[in-house]
Amino acid sequence: MPIIEAGTAAPDFTLTDQDGNEVSLSDLEGQTNVLVFYALDFSPTCTDQLNVYQEVLGELEEQGAKLYGISIDSAFAHKAFQDHLGVTIPLLADFEPKGEVAKAYGVYIDERGHNQRALVMIGPDLEVKWSYHAPTSLEIPGANLIFDALEKYSGDVAAEGRM
Amino acid sequence: MRGEGTVVIEYGSYECPFCAKADALLAAAAVRQVFRHFPVDSKHPRARALAHAAEAAALQGRFWELHESLMADQSHLDDPHLWRRCEELGIDLDRFESDRRSAEVSDRVQRDFRSGIRAGVATTPALFVDGVLHAGVPDAELLARLG
Numbered sequence: 414m415p416i417i418e419a420g421t422a423a424p425d426f427t428l429t430d431q432d433g434n435e436v437s438l439s440d441l442e443g444q445t446n447v448l449v450f451y452a453l454d455f456s457p458t459c460t461d462q463l464n465v466y467q468e469v470l471g472e473l474e475e476q477g478a479k480l481y482g483i484s485i486d487s488a489f490a491h492k493a494f495q496d497h498l499g500v501t502i503p504l505l506a507d508f509e510p511k512g513e514v515a516k517a518y519g520v521y522i523d524e525r526g527h528n529q530r531a532l533v534m535i536g537p538d539l540e541v542k543w544s545y546h547a548p549t550s551l552e553i554p555g556a557n558l559i560f561d562a563l564e565k566y567s568g569d570v571a572a573e574g575r576m
Numbered sequence: 577m578r579g580e581g582t583v584v585i586e587y588g589s590y591e592c593p594f595c596a597k598a599d600a601l602l603a604a605a606a607v608r609q610v611f612r613h614f615p616v617d618s619k620h621p622r623a624r625a626l627a628h629a630a631e632a633a634a635l636q637g638r639f640w641e642l643h644e645s646l647m648a649d650q651s652h653l654d655d656p657h658l659w660r661r662c663e664e665l666g667i668d669l670d671r672f673e674s675d676r677r678s679a680e681v682s683d684r685v686q687r688d689f690r691s692g693i694r695a696g697v698a699t700t701p702a703l704f705v706d707g708v709l710h711a712g713v714p715d716a717e718l719l720a721r722l723g
Binding site for chain 1: 616617618619689693694695696697698699711
């Protein structure tokens with residue numbers, strides 16, 4: 414299944430974050446969200462990816478975007494990973510049934526048993542506004558892609574007179 | 577900028593061992609090298625302070641001297657090591673200490689970092705040659721192309 418496309422209603426989910434709190438799609442309503450699908454906690458490339466997103470988190474939040482990391486790891490692994498990196502991006506555990514949310518968003522790699530590296534922007538109306546997946550799992554999508562999408566998406570909203 | 581030849585813009589950090597490798601390769605190649613700071617605080621906690629130090633040295637016309645000193649030995653990066661390096665390089669220490677905490681210097685480093693983010697840099701080292709991003713230590717093919 415290919416990655417979910419812009420214009421699609423975001424598939425519903427309820428996942429546990431690193432602190433054991435449940436986060437559901439409905440919690441994302443009214444804000445612009447970026448789901449950061451990544452492979453595995455503690456893997457080198459995922460570490461670099463979350464580190465660099467953390468550096469621009471303040472700026473992204475200033476522009477009204479809320480980031481969520483999602484992988485197939487458990488909430489306990491997420492907590493350890495977050496502490497290890499010193500990052501504050503909430504990490505959601507797509508642990509059981511394994512990868513169910515990633516599959517619904519079309520970003521799960523069956524033969525590897527983990528997510529591909531992908532970004533999905535969900536608007537305040539819970540519709541997918543933009544999606545991107547890295548050509549290879551070793552390539553980190555630059556934060557510029559998120560800024561560009563935010564800029565473009567904000568433009569779309571303004572054009573439609575909803576802002 | 578240092579050197580003559582193809583322009584290579586390097587985004588790097590003084591706490592990143594791969595940057596030291598890349599920097600040594602570029603220094604030996606026929607390139608005109610531009611260095612921009614890309615300190616990722618959560619990965620390299622000293623990187624930003626070291627970038628500030630290099631920019632403070634730049635205000636005394638000693639950027640590349642301190643840059644090369646830091647890249648050549650990344651195991652001595654604390655303040656007393658910086659002061660020793662400054663003495664060896666003839667950098668005025670009082671001015672260095674005040675400059676590296678100045679808004680001018682931190683703005684410069686942050687401007688470099690933001691330009692890297694906007695250009696799609698996610699990890700260091702990242703090299704731009706003719707506007708194309710090459711992530712990681714330059715490979716033999718890229719070095720051969722640079723001459």
